[in-house]
Amino acid sequence: MTGICTGRVAAVTGAGRGLGRAHALALAAEGARVVVNDLGVAADGAGSSAGPAQRVADEIRARGGRAVAHTGDITTTDGAASLVTTALDAFGRLDALVNNAGFLRDRMLVNLDEDDWNAVLRVHLTGHFLPLKHAAAHWRAEAKAGRTPTARIVNTSSGAGLLGSVGQGNYSAAKAGIVGLTLVAAAELGRYGIQVNALAPAARTRMTEHTFAETMAAPAAGDFDAMAPENVSPLVVWLASADCEGVTGRVFEAEGGRITVMEGWRPGPTADKGARRTPAEAGEAARALLAAAERPRPVYGAR
Template identity: 85%
Template sequence: MPGICTGRVVAVTGAGRGLGRAHALALAAEGAQVVVNDLGVAADGAGASSGPAQHVVDAIRARGGRAVRHTGDITTTEGAASLVATALDTYGRLDALVNNAGFLRDRMLVNLDEDDWDAVVRVHLTGHFLPLRHAAAHWRAEAKAGRTPDARVVNTSSGAGLLGSVGQGNYSAAKAGILGLTLVAAAELARYGVQVNALAPAARTRMTERTFAGTMAAPTDGTFDAMAPENVSPLVVWLCAAASAGVTGRVFEAEAGRITVMEGWHPGPSADKGARWTPAEAGETARELLAGARPPQPVYGAP
C-alpha cells in the first residue's frame, strides 16, 4: 500500500545516526525518496566520514526504498546549496526538509570558551538557517513560476531550547533560536506554499545517552522502549506529508508515546499606569504581578 509520503522528496540533515536516521527510515517506509545528509562527525563535531550516511542509504535501498547520500557541510553556503541541488538533480523536486544535524560541547558558562560556543551555535542554528534559506529560495522560484509547491520544513529544537539546560548554554541558546527562526519562516514562506514547524524531541541519541544515562537506557525486559528515537519519527513523517495541510508555525514535543502542542509565550498578568513608573513603583508592581503569574517550569538540571 502506498504510504502518506509516496511521491514526495525529503532531505534530512544529520540522518546518519539517532533521530535523523530514524526519520529517514520512517520517511522511506512511507514512500518518500530521501536525501540522507550526514557529515559523519564525532559526538563533539570532530572528524568526518561518509560511512553513516551511506549505511542509512543502504538500509533504505535494502527495504525497497529510494535514497541518495549527501555528505556536504550544511553549515556552509556551498554545502546547504548542494543539499537542495542533490534532491533536484536526483529526483527532480524537493518537497520537504527536515533539519536535524547537531552535536554537543557541554560546559558550564564560566568554562565555556568562544570556540565551543561558536561551534554549537553554527551546527544547530546556522545549520538550520542555511538549508532552510536555499530550500525556500527554490520553492519561491517555483511559486513565482506558477508551480506553487506543497512544501514542508520540520526544524529540530529541544526541551533545552524551551526551558534551558544547566551546562548547555550554547546548545540551549541555539535551540531557542531555532524556535524563533521557525515562527518567522512560517510567516514569511506561507505565501509560497511552505509550512514550517518545529519539534522538541526526547529520545536516546549520542547527545543524550551519556548526559541523561539513567533515563535514556533501553529496557532489558522487552517492555516499551520509551526513549527509542523511532518513537518521534511518526510525527515528523506526518508533518512532511501533504496530510498535514494547514499546520504551520507550531512547536511540538514528542517523547515515547506522547505528543504535546507547545503554546509558547502568552501575556500574563499586566498593569498599566498610563504614565511613567518610578523605579520603586515599577518594582512593587512587578512583584504584585509575579505573585499572580504562573511559575516558570524548572530548567533541566537545576537543583
C-alpha cells in the same frame, strides 16, 4: 513502498545516526525518496566521514526504497545549496526538509569558551538557517512560476531550548533560536506553499546517552522502549507529508507515545500606570504581577 509520503522527496540533515537516521528510514517506509545528509562527525563535531550517510542510504535501498547520500557541510552556503541540488539532480524535486543535524560541547557558562559557543550555534542554528533558506528559495521560485509546492520544513529544537538546561548554555541558546526562526519562516513562507514547524524530541541518542544515562536506559526485552528515536519519527513523517495541510508555525514535544503542542510566551498579568514609574514603583508593580503569574517550569538540571 507506499504511504503518506508516496511520490514526495525529503532531505534529512544529520541522518547518519540517531533521530535523523530514524526519520530517514520512517520517511522512506512511507514512500518518500530520501536525501540522507550527514557529515559523519563525532559527538562533539570533530572529524568527518562519508560512512554514516552512505550506510543509511544503503539501508533504505536494501528495504526497497530510494535514497542518496549527501555529505556536504550544511553550515556553509555551498553545502546547504548542494543539498537542494542533490535532491533535484537525483529525484527531480524536493518536497520536505527535516533539519536535524547537531552536536554538543557542554560546559558551565564560566567554563564555556568562545569556540565551543560558536561551534554549537553554527551547527544547530546556522545549520538550520542555510538549508531552510536554499530550500525556500527553490520553492519560492516554483511558486512564482505557477507551480506552488506542497512544501514542508521540520526543524529540531529541544526542551533545552524551551526551558533551558544547566551546563548547556550554547545548546539551549541555539535551540531557542530555532524556535524563533521557525515562527518567522512560517509567517514569511506560507504564501509560497511552505509550512514550517518545529519539534522538541526526547530520545536516546549519542547526544543524550550520557546526560540521561539512567532515565534513558534500554528496557527489558518485550517492553515498550519509550526512549527509542523511532518513536519520534511518525510525527516528523506526518509533518513532512501533504496530510498536515494548515499546520504551520507550531512547536511540538514528542517522547515515547506522547505528543504535546507547546504553547510559547503569552501575555500574563499586566499593569499600566499610564505614566512613567520610578524604579521603586516599577519594582512594586513587578512583584505584584509576579505574585499573580504562573511560576515558570524549572530549568533542566536545576536544583
